Amino acid sequence: MYTLNVATTSHQYPIFIGSNLLESANHLLAPYFTNKIALISNETVAPLYLQQWEKILNHSGHEYFNIILPDGEKYKNWQTLNLIYDGLMQNRAERKTTIMALGGGVIGDMAGFAAATYQRGAPFIQIPTTLLSQVDSSVGGKTGINHPMGKNMIGAFYQPQAVFIDLNSLHTLPPREFSAGMAEVIKYAVLGDIEFLEWLESNIEALINQEPDVLAHAVHRCCQMKADIVAADEKESGVRALLNLGHTFGHAIEAEMGYGNWLHGEAVAAGTILACRLSEQLGYLHQDDTQRLIRLLSQVNLPVTPPKMSLEAWLMHMSHDKKVMDGNMRFVVLKQLGEATITDKVTTQNLAATLNQYIS
Missing domain, CATH: 1.20.1090.10 (Dehydroquinate synthase-like - alpha domain)
Structure with missing residues (x-):
């Protein structure tokens, strides 16, 4: 396993990289979990990995709830972002509720933007499941949504608490996405x-x-x-x-x-x-x-x-x-x-x- 440290002016956070990393998820992420966790994913990734993460969170004893979004770049917009806010409000998420982004770049960008703006800032963790999100979009704190006239034109710089990269998730990635x-x-x-x-x-x-x-x-x-x-x-x-x-x-x-x-x-x-x-x-x-x-x-x-x-x-x-x-x-x-x-x-x-x- 590799561990990197990202040191920004706002704060520092680790990137964990390795195969079979889920086995160590509780140990590695324990310092970054809060009492309540919002697990955000999409209709493609959730059937593959949501159950494993629910098992991890159940074992850790943390309260959690899921928000499952439609999959695709075309849904990276205000309407889908509002589904995240709706889920947070309906489940009485607080400012200290941790938002976990389980998916590719679209999920990471939208969940990160929701974290940056919900009650003016909630902690979040990136769990990228695509190669593109693992090597790029999950690191660095760029969050946002698209506008019909331009990509990622609405967003915020907002750093995660940690980035958790399990390379095994790439085994289910379609060849075109890889x-x-x-x-x-x-x-x-x-x-x-x-x-x-x-x-x-x-x-x-x-x-x-x-x-x-x-x-x-x-x-x-x-x-x-x-x-x-x-x-x-x-x-x-x-x-x-x-x-x-x-x-x-x-x-x-x-x-x-x-x-x-x-x-x-x-x-x-x-x-x-x-x-x-x-x-x-x-x-x-x-x-x-x-x-x-x-x-x-x-x-x-x-x-x-x-x-x-x-x-x-x-x-x-x-x-x-x-x-x-x-x-x-x-x-x-x-x-x-x-x-x-x-x-x-x-x-x-x-x-x-x-x-x-x-x-x-």
């Missing part, structure tokens, strides 16, 4: 660790086959990178924005195509290739580097070509990106593989040239 998570794993290597990128290229088959030691190393490395970046910049005023490599383009794809039609990781994969193309336009990256990344993403069955959209749609969605500052769009680009930077020097001509073959 591939989507690999987009974020590869993103970390591309933006800041060329040695990790080389390691991924050498171990990609073992990762696809979920060999325990290889998988644990990959998840640990991503969480360590995320923890280091969040410690340096908790609320994304600087270096944390680098974690959005590929996301400006990717969020535009998700919003235009309809949330859930392209999985987040699929949109990030195509968006990362567009970020590479833009980096080429700016004179940073060589096309051979882009091709290298295309090969790696293709090996895990991720799309490397975005859908056709009008230039107006691309620009409209990207103008709502959270990195926009003083009306100027900012992009994460690559000086080289393993070294990302943020620039506001991207012109409409640069974008048109980058998107030219993907404009309908």
Whole structure:
């Protein structure tokens, strides 16, 4: 088992990573349980893991109740968020009631936002069950919901008390969802660790086959990178924005195509290739580097070509990106593989040239 510590300005918390971790759940999470616990999951994850967690909570002697939500990115909205508030109110949850998020990134983001806002702040624990949520969204305290005009535009920075990552939960993850998570794993290597990128290229088959030691190393490395970046910049005023490599383009794809039609990781994969193309336009990256990344993403069955959209749609969605500052769009680009930077020097001509073959 790996244990990492995330040290932010608001507070510190552990990340537990390992296989068969449920056996140690009571011991590891006992310091973070309160007398009453709200266990939030969805209709897909609950039948797989809810009973195991109920057994754990029964054994620990804590009072708990469940809130089960519909599954899917399209439900990451105010209406579904209100179902969480309804469940908390109906079960007389207090400010000290612990909210536990059992599921992928959508559940983690919504349960975290509910925790941040219910009675102005309740404790919560992240129990991510997808690769994408384990390596990225469960760590760092970003919570929120989508708006029809933009992804994650409504939310709060609110850190969990602990993150509990049992790698065994990936055994029930559909192959498409596992591939989507690999987009974020590869993103970390591309933006800041060329040695990790080389390691991924050498171990990609073992990762696809979920060999325990290889998988644990990959998840640990991503969480360590995320923890280091969040410690340096908790609320994304600087270096944390680098974690959005590929996301400006990717969020535009998700919003235009309809949330859930392209999985987040699929949109990030195509968006990362567009970020590479833009980096080429700016004179940073060589096309051979882009091709290298295309090969790696293709090996895990991720799309490397975005859908056709009008230039107006691309620009409209990207103008709502959270990195926009003083009306100027900012992009994460690559000086080289393993070294990302943020620039506001991207012109409409640069974008048109980058998107030219993907404009309908």
